[in-house]
Amino acid sequence: MLFKIVKATALAALVTSAAVAGDYNKQAEKDREGIVKYFETKFSDPEKNKNTFFPYSTDDELKNNFIKNVKGDEFSKGGYSFSKNGRLSYDEIKEFPPTEEFVEKGEAIFNKPFANGKSFKNCFPETSIVGNYPFYDEERSQVISLTQAINECLTSNGEKKFKTTKGKMAHLQAFLAQESQDAEKRMDIKIESKAAAEAYEKGKEYYFTQRGYLNLSCATCHIQGSGQRVRNESLSPGLGHATHFPVYRLKWAAGKADNDGLGTLERRMSGCVKDAGQVPPKNTSDTMKELLYFMAYISNGLPVDGPDIRK
Amino acid sequence: MKKILNLSLVSVAAFALLTGCTTSKELGTASTGAENSNYSKIDVEKVCNVNTNGLSDVINTAKTYNVIAIEKNLEFRRLGVNNSGLIASVEEAIKTNAKQVNPKDFKGKTSKTKLETNFAAHRACKFAIRALQQAEEAKSSWRLAIPGDGYKY
Numbered sequence: 289m290l291f292k293i294v295k296a297t298a299l300a301a302l303v304t305s306a307a308v309a310g311d312y313n314k315q316a317e318k319d320r321e322g323i324v325k326y327f328e329t330k331f332s333d334p335e336k337n338k339n340t341f342f343p344y345s346t347d348d349e350l351k352n353n354f355i356k357n358v359k360g361d362e363f364s365k366g367g368y369s370f371s372k373n374g375r376l377s378y379d380e381i382k383e384f385p386p387t388e389e390f391v392e393k394g395e396a397i398f399n400k401p402f403a404n405g406k407s408f409k410n411c412f413p414e415t416s417i418v419g420n421y422p423f424y425d426e427e428r429s430q431v432i433s434l435t436q437a438i439n440e441c442l443t444s445n446g447e448k449k450f451k452t453t454k455g456k457m458a459h460l461q462a463f464l465a466q467e468s469q470d471a472e473k474r475m476d477i478k479i480e481s482k483a484a485a486e487a488y489e490k491g492k493e494y495y496f497t498q499r500g501y502l503n504l505s506c507a508t509c510h511i512q513g514s515g516q517r518v519r520n521e522s523l524s525p526g527l528g529h530a531t532h533f534p535v536y537r538l539k540w541a542a543g544k545a546d547n548d549g550l551g552t553l554e555r556r557m558s559g560c561v562k563d564a565g566q567v568p569p570k571n572t573s574d575t576m577k578e579l580l581y582f583m584a585y586i587s588n589g590l591p592v593d594g595p596d597i598r599k
Numbered sequence: 600m601k602k603i604l605n606l607s608l609v610s611v612a613a614f615a616l617l618t619g620c621t622t623s624k625e626l627g628t629a630s631t632g633a634e635n636s637n638y639s640k641i642d643v644e645k646v647c648n649v650n651t652n653g654l655s656d657v658i659n660t661a662k663t664y665n666v667i668a669i670e671k672n673l674e675f676r677r678l679g680v681n682n683s684g685l686i687a688s689v690e691e692a693i694k695t696n697a698k699q700v701n702p703k704d705f706k707g708k709t710s711k712t713k714l715e716t717n718f719a720a721h722r723a724c725k726f727a728i729r730a731l732q733q734a735e736e737a738k739s740s741w742r743l744a745i746p747g748d749g750y751k752y
Contacts, residue, residue: 322747329752340752496741501675501726503733507744566730567674567681567705575672 313479363528394463411441416471424484453555465594491582500565532596647724664727
């Protein structure tokens, strides 16, 4: 009798586990679909949707500066997905992209041997990997970001870590992003366990939680506020934010003489949290990595198009 | 037949106990940040009033709550100045009897922020408590911003 109970229990566990296995991303997928639907509805016809989504925009702007029917892949272009004027400038800059030199520098860093004779090739035999980061490492029970993986590659080979915001880190990521773009890779973030789903949920909670002395959440500006103006800037949609980093920002380039203007996604996220009025999480903290995990997941299916340019 | 039914019921019960009946809904309630407490009941304007409580009491209140805000990764930063930097500048002003503070930024460099000392104490106190209150309020409001969930349009 006992043997039969154990056998039946094991069978029930196996069947239920199999049913649940593909279910860990169920909530995340529901979120992603809800967010895609929201943006496609919002930017389908901004002039017509003024009362619902753009109550503070002028009729002139809605009529003359908004691109209608923005869908799917277009959202990886951020604010340039819907702004006619922005897109004109963007397309012109992209004719001679200022990111080319960073890709070359990144390739040199990738190929340069470490003191022990190995190189980044040993850690990253496949280079078109940007669409798969961050991922949840089941053995280490944590989200692993590309920035963290690069620095762990360095330290495991006896080298010093790179700064997580700019410089060599951004150059190397530019090379890997370009390789991913050339291979026509798309964002492909997986949630394959309960622990991974929990990490995603923490990132989601951080994204939608109001914080800082301005009491803003990421969503305040980049979900509900996207397309609206802050001073002279149109706020970009949150969908696609993780697809195009590292980015060359005019603001960063103009900041200091020793700054080449290229920065990582962590650098941008820290800046956003600071703008909301709170001390940002460390760039390789669980909080930051979980936030990136959420942002990357909701961009699943969009093309990897970094390194790119932004204001 | 009855035997099979009993066996199935026992099996299901045993499995439920072993797995803890995890559902995807439970995954959706994973919690981070501040735990529930009574921060929301604090009358910020009352406890941070320099005229009624005195400068030292207000800055001590600020210190008390800001330590908790730091622990919970909720500390405020305004124009490069962390709230702890603002508190430190007021404490220094109390020692020197200065009427104005010029706090250090988060890198330890002199900031552009210059504030009247009483105002700085009030702000530091308010920032420390509001960081905690805000995190409590967000526990019930953050889902209201999610398209396809709490946010309707």
